[in-house]
Amino acid sequence: MCGRFAITLPDEAVARLFAATPSNDLPPVPRYNVCPTQDVAAVTSAGAARRLRPMRWGFLPHWYKCPTDGPLLINARAESIAKKPAFRDAASARRCLIPASGFFEWTKDAEGKRLPWYIHPAESDALAFAGIWQDWEAEGVRLTTCAIVTTAASTALSAIHHRMPVVVAPDDWPLWLGEAGHGAARLMRPAP
Template identity: 70%
Template sequence: MCGRFAVTLPPDAMAQLFQAVPGNDLPDVPNYNICPTNRVHVVVSDDSRRLTAMRWGFLPHWYKAENDGPLLINARAETIAEKPAFRAAVRERRCLIPVTGFYEWTKDAEGNRLPWYIHAAEGAPLAFAGIWQMWGHDDPVATCAIVTTAANQPMSAIHHRMPVILSPGDWPLWLGEAGHGAAPLMRAAPDELLAWHRVDRAVNSNRASGAELIAPNGEGAGGHL
């Protein structure tokens, strides 16, 4: 799964990277502790690509309120085409979610949650595969979820799931610009793509902020997934 992530790339740099027109009301960056229900940057494509903001937490059309059911921040690649909440979106409303890195947790012998920061080994931004949907009638809200898949072998040492990470060559197909047949893109990233390090437990709080959240804390620092 993916439950927290960081974005440090400025909106104009994001827009240039994805060749997208930026919206006027994008979330503030940098943000080193993006949590579920926060507004996040999302790239969508209709006649052209747009960089826009959406609520992280997909809301099915039958929810009468934002808390009317489970918080759907992730969608499993293995079942996304079958789940009533997601099946129309994965066919018709796919998006890219730019991130700088994301967090996962392991536990020590005493059961304490130990956070890890996971990022591209070469330092480049990552593009998560996402789906989106408008929710509500009077004041519609754009909502999204991150597509996840079984972890690759190195990542499985930290968590058994990981986000679907798309390379630039796959972006047009995922966004629907290059025809149909995006299902094969919902796979684990290459083993060599990611690196990781332990970070301070301060990030365990969803109220924590600041660049120090992604700084190595010296425990288990370094390595490649």
């Protein structure tokens, strides 16, 4: 988890929701099957100025010589993010929020057929995944990349999958983005 998600809100609505200035080159919406290596919209903050900007979903550590130089890092485990060399610096200094309408998980039926589950908020059109980001450059190619932070699944989701994205509540967005000081690590837990 998380390997696919959807975003159906228009860019203007997402920008208003997060009080962010949108870039002109955001990926098109609605998107019902966002896949790894595609561009996603992410919210970053520099001081109190938030931006909604595109990033490639698939974190590239600075030592990768090309985008396919190592494993595709679409997720970062909350339990080890601060210790992993690929993620450590981004976890402390480059956190983002990745807007989504919901995400997908799959189970298998008795015959082994994959069954999709769409997990989304019951009372809202949007949620925010905790993310980390990194600028990567090699041989004249520059990409801004990101990964979704995951944690153990909540009790409600554990029957479907053992992991889930860290969902950051609106009141905690400033803390995750670094606008409200230190303490973002305490947000890396399953949603209730």
